[in-house]
Amino acid sequence: MRRSIRRLFGGGSGNSDDARPDGGTVTTGRKSALALDGEFVQSLPFWVPPALLVGLFVYGAIGWNVLISLTDWSGLGQPDYGSLDLSMYARLVSDQSFIAAFRNTLVLLVAFTLASLLVGLAVAILIDRGIRFENGFRTVYLLPMSLSFVVTAIFWSWMYNPQVGVINEFLRAVGLGALAQQWISDPRFKLWAVIFALMWQFSGYCMVVYLAGLRAIPTEQYEAAKVDGASTVRMYRRVIIPQLRASTTSAAVVLMVFALKAFDFLFVLFGDTPGPAADILSVMMFREAFSTTNWAYGSAIATVLFALALGVIAPYLFVQYRRGEL
Amino acid sequence: MAATDAPGAPASGSDGDPTDDRSFADRLRATGARRIALYAALVALVAFYLSPLESGLMTAFKTQDAFFRTTPFAPPPPGGFTVEPWFEAFDRLSTGLINSALLAVPATVLSALLGSLAAYGLTNVDWRGQIAVLLLFVAGVFIPYQAVLVPLTRFWTIVDLPSLLSAFPPLAAKAGIIELIVTHVAYGIPITTVLFRAFYSTLDDEMLEAARLDGASTFRIYRRIVLPLSGPIFAVTLIYQFTQIWNDLLFALVLISDPNDQVVTLALNTLKGSMVQQYNLQMAGAFVAALPTLLVYVLFGEQFAEGVAGES
Numbered sequence: 221m222r223r224s225i226r227r228l229f230g231g232g233s234g235n236s237d238d239a240r241p242d243g244g245t246v247t248t249g250r251k252s253a254l255a256l257d258g259e260f261v262q263s264l265p266f267w268v269p270p271a272l273l274v275g276l277f278v279y280g281a282i283g284w285n286v287l288i289s290l291t292d293w294s295g296l297g298q299p300d301y302g303s304l305d306l307s308m309y310a311r312l313v314s315d316q317s318f319i320a321a322f323r324n325t326l327v328l329l330v331a332f333t334l335a336s337l338l339v340g341l342a343v344a345i346l347i348d349r350g351i352r353f354e355n356g357f358r359t360v361y362l363l364p365m366s367l368s369f370v371v372t373a374i375f376w377s378w379m380y381n382p383q384v385g386v387i388n389e390f391l392r393a394v395g396l397g398a399l400a401q402q403w404i405s406d407p408r409f410k411l412w413a414v415i416f417a418l419m420w421q422f423s424g425y426c427m428v429v430y431l432a433g434l435r436a437i438p439t440e441q442y443e444a445a446k447v448d449g450a451s452t453v454r455m456y457r458r459v460i461i462p463q464l465r466a467s468t469t470s471a472a473v474v475l476m477v478f479a480l481k482a483f484d485f486l487f488v489l490f491g492d493t494p495g496p497a498a499d500i501l502s503v504m505m506f507r508e509a510f511s512t513t514n515w516a517y518g519s520a521i522a523t524v525l526f527a528l529a530l531g532v533i534a535p536y537l538f539v540q541y542r543r544g545e546l
Numbered sequence: 547m548a549a550t551d552a553p554g555a556p557a558s559g560s561d562g563d564p565t566d567d568r569s570f571a572d573r574l575r576a577t578g579a580r581r582i583a584l585y586a587a588l589v590a591l592v593a594f595y596l597s598p599l600e601s602g603l604m605t606a607f608k609t610q611d612a613f614f615r616t617t618p619f620a621p622p623p624p625g626g627f628t629v630e631p632w633f634e635a636f637d638r639l640s641t642g643l644i645n646s647a648l649l650a651v652p653a654t655v656l657s658a659l660l661g662s663l664a665a666y667g668l669t670n671v672d673w674r675g676q677i678a679v680l681l682l683f684v685a686g687v688f689i690p691y692q693a694v695l696v697p698l699t700r701f702w703t704i705v706d707l708p709s710l711l712s713a714f715p716p717l718a719a720k721a722g723i724i725e726l727i728v729t730h731v732a733y734g735i736p737i738t739t740v741l742f743r744a745f746y747s748t749l750d751d752e753m754l755e756a757a758r759l760d761g762a763s764t765f766r767i768y769r770r771i772v773l774p775l776s777g778p779i780f781a782v783t784l785i786y787q788f789t790q791i792w793n794d795l796l797f798a799l800v801l802i803s804d805p806n807d808q809v810v811t812l813a814l815n816t817l818k819g820s821m822v823q824q825y826n827l828q829m830a831g832a833f834v835a836a837l838p839t840l841l842v843y844v845l846f847g848e849q850f851a852e853g854v855a856g857e858s
Contacts, residue, residue, distance in 0.1 A: 259673045262764035266667025270660040270735045271679060277732035278686045281694035281701070288696055299700075343591060349584055359847045360592050363599075365854055366843035367836050368793030370811045374818055374832040375598035378605065378618065378825055386601045386618050420595070428855045473688070481690035484795040488815050505692045510699075510800060519696045526693035533688040537681065546680055 282526060289519035299515065308520035318521070320496045321504040324411055325528075328500055329479040331412075335419040336475055337468060340426020345456060347427065348434045358431075362424035369421075369484035376417040377489055380404045404489060407497035414486060414498060422478070426471050433467030434460070473536045480529050501525050606631050606830035613826055631830035635817070639834050641806070642813030646792055647838075649723050649809055653730040654787040658780060660731065661738025666768050668739070669746040670754055680743070686736030691796055698729065699800050722807030726798060730791045737790075738783050741856045745779035746772065778849075785846045786853025789839050810835045 289308055293299035312318045343361055347354060364372060379386045380403035388400035403413040437460060445455040483502040486494055492507040494500075501521055509518025540546055601618035608616065612626025622628075664683065668676045702725050711718040749772065757767050795811040802808060808816075814835045821827050833840075843850055 259671050259764075263667040263671035263673055263676070265765075266671065266768070267664040267679065268667075270664040270739065271683075273660070273732040274683060274686050274735050277698070277729070278689055278694065278736070279682065281697040282689070284697035284700070285693055285695075288700075346584060346587055346591070351584065351588065355847075357588055357592065358851070359844075361595050362847070362851055362854075363840075363843060364595060366789055366839050366850060368795070368811055368814075368839070370793075370795050370814050370818075371832045371836045372598070374814070374828050375602050377818075378602060378829065379598050381618075381825075384614060384616075384618055386597055389617055389619075420598070424595070425854050428851050432855055477688045477690065481692060483692070484811075487795070487799075488818060491819075502690065502692050505695070506800075509696050515696055522690075522692045522695065525690045529688060529690045529693070533685060537685060540684075541677070541681060546677060546684060 285519050285526070286523050288516055289523045291516050293516040294514045296513070308516050311517065312520055312524070317496065317499065317504065318501075321499040321501050322524075324498060325480065325500045325502075327411060328415060328482065329476055332415045332418050332422075332479050333472055333475040335415065336422045336426050337471060339419060339423040340471070341430050341461075341464070343423060343427040344430035344434055345460075347431060358427070361427055364421040365424050367421070370488050372417065372421055373485045373488035376413075376420075377404065379417075380413055407495060410490075410494065410498040414489070418482065418485060422475060426475070429467050429471040430464060433464045437463055469536065473532055476532045477529055480525055480532075501528075602829040602832060605826050606833060608826050610824065610826060628826075631824075631826040632834070635827055635831035635834045638817055639810055639813050639831060642808050642810035642835070643838075645723055645807060646810040648720065649726050649730070650788055650791045653727045653734065653791050654784055656727070657731045657734030657738050657787050658783045660735050661740075661783060662742045662773070662776060662780070663768075664735065664739045665742030665746050666772055669743050670749065670767075670772060671764055680739075683736050683739045686733075687740055689733075689736075691733070695796075695800055698797075702729075702801060720807065722802050722804050723809075725801050726807075726809070729797050729801065730794070733797075734787055734790070737856075738787060741783045741786070741853065742776070742779055744856055745776070749775065781846065782849045782852045782856070785842055785849045786856075788842060789850065789853075792839050 287301065287304075288299055290304040290306065291299045291301060292303075292305075292307060347357060347361075351357065380388075382388060382400070382402045382405075385403075387403060388397075391397055391400045401409050403409050441459055442455070445459050450458065481502055482500065483506065486498065486500065486503050487506070490498065490503075492503060492511050494503055502525060505518050505521040505525065507518075508514045508521060537546075597619065604621055605613050605618055607627055607629065608622045609626050609628045609630075612623055616623055616626065668680050668683070707725055708718050708721040711721055711724070717724065754767055754771065757771055762770070793811065795815065798809045798812050802812060814831050817831045818828050
């Protein structure tokens with residue numbers, strides 16, 4: 221049981237073994253593709269019902285969403301599928317609030333992903349130094365991941381309170397009171413305040429992924445680096461971190477896709493109008509569709525979000541597929 | 547246990563060179579200083595990760611007057627202690643807590659079960675083309691829900707669940723929750739399938755083959771061999787899914803209109819919006835709403851970690 225969990229743990233986060241440079245070799249425990257058709261028929265009752273649900277709710281809905289984005293449906297009526305055109309997309313291009321939201325989404329995607337990966341890596345390396353109470357520390361660092369964004373948004377709105385929030389109190393306590401800001405109402409800092417709080421919540425996840433990657437590196441490599449007289453910093457930079465590419469990739473994909481769909485946290489903090497400084501596509505989509513009932517326009521924004529997500533996951537899944545790691 | 551087999555553990559004294567006492571002592575001292583720095587960094591990180599929870603917890607026990615006068619992470623001052631916010635928060639969220647439980651428990655169990663079945667059919671039963679079907683499941687993990695939100699509401703408008711269920715009044719009364727259950731099950735299947743597949747592909751093929759040669763049917767192999775071995779991965783999947791479903795706001799926001807069907811995240815968001823200056827009530831509410839997932843996390847942290855790691 222222990223061993224199989226380990227394998228899952230390592231395999232799930234793409235450990236370094238998977239990154240073998242022998243490209244095309246498909247390494248699976250499955251039997252040859254030449255199986256009896258009887259097997260196919262017998263497998264149907266197991267996967268068809270779930271596949272129908274996924275097909276309808278995921279893929280059917282995505283197609284339907286694209287279709288709606290081609291209509292001009294708004295208000296209380298029903299979509300008219302008779303006249304389809306790209307007018308909603310034309311409207312997007314000239315909409316200043318869409319351009320602002322698009323830019324903010326990209327800033328969030330890049331900054332949040334980089335920050336979470338870097339902090340997660342640093343924490344994983346600290347944890348991996350053979351410390352005591354490792355489980356305790358790990359449990360604390362991952363704890364924010366178990367909380368709802370509604371809960372963490374409430375905590376952080378209190379953290380960022382300009383008068384008595386922990387952030388400003390801390391800055392004043394260490395003599396940096398001049399840096400105290402209206403973190404979540406000042407347009408200059410809003411988005412960064414969100415990014416920092418989300419980093420707080422997700423860096424524990426990155427730590428888990430990196431830790432699995434670190435644990436998959438054979439001990440001999442640490443020994444060899446030590447024998448060569450490499451300093452600890454050098455050992456990590458030259459030997460260890462380059463082997464964590466697979467962990468970085470899979471964590472980055474999850475973080476980027478999350479950044480695209482991040483909604484709950486911003487919605488609880490700002491409602492459906494975060495203002496141009498912190499508006500992102502997922503919030504804008506909700507506002508257009510569900511607050512102002514511009515359904516077709518909201519669907520068009522959703523299609524853009526889907527295309528962005530596809531741009532992140534398609535190359536990743538393709539590479540996974542080629543390596544036979546699905 | 548993990549600490550002992552961790553690579554790169556600095557010498558703990560025993561493997562220093564005992565013939566050179568001086569350098570050994572020096573090294574020990576240098577190691578000691580580095581160890582202290584290491585633990586200092588780890589403790590600082592603990593403070594960083596826990597400070598929002600700690601200041602929230604302290605604030606929840608302070609009176610309105612006290613929390614504006616004191617530092618947020620300090621304990622309540624004399625005379626400023628109160629448990630009133632907890633009772634009020636619980637009172638306001640109790641309907642939401644019940645609805646969230648009615649939603650999260652069945653949705654979690656169903657999505658795990660369907661994921662287990664799908665993963666078995668796509669992993670341990672061999673047939674051509676299963677990778678293509680699997681790819682659609684895996685891609686489903688990464689779909690931004692915004693891309694399905696408008697059709698989803700349209701779907702549940704067209705499929706009029708309350709009138710479909712009118713023959714069963716108790717179910718019809720909770721139609722909103724049932725819509726949410728079906729929705730969460732459908733969008734949960736991709737991740738549960740991925741989690742189960744990672745586990746099932748490690749199962750011993752020869753064992754399953756032997757059972758097949760003995761004439762056991764595909765269903766019998768699942769029921770008698772695969773399912774009994776799935777305990778650990780069911781734990782991981784159930785814990786992961788429970789946390790996800792309990793914590794979700796977006797689906798509830800667009801699907802729930804009846805206040806009687808409010809789940810706890812919705813109720814908490816309403817509470818935040820209506821009690822803008824009552825931070826003690828907000829914090830107590832946040833803890834009340836988070837309590838089930840916190841409890842699950844504290845009890846099953848290891849499984850939760852495996853769940854989130856398996857997402858990638």
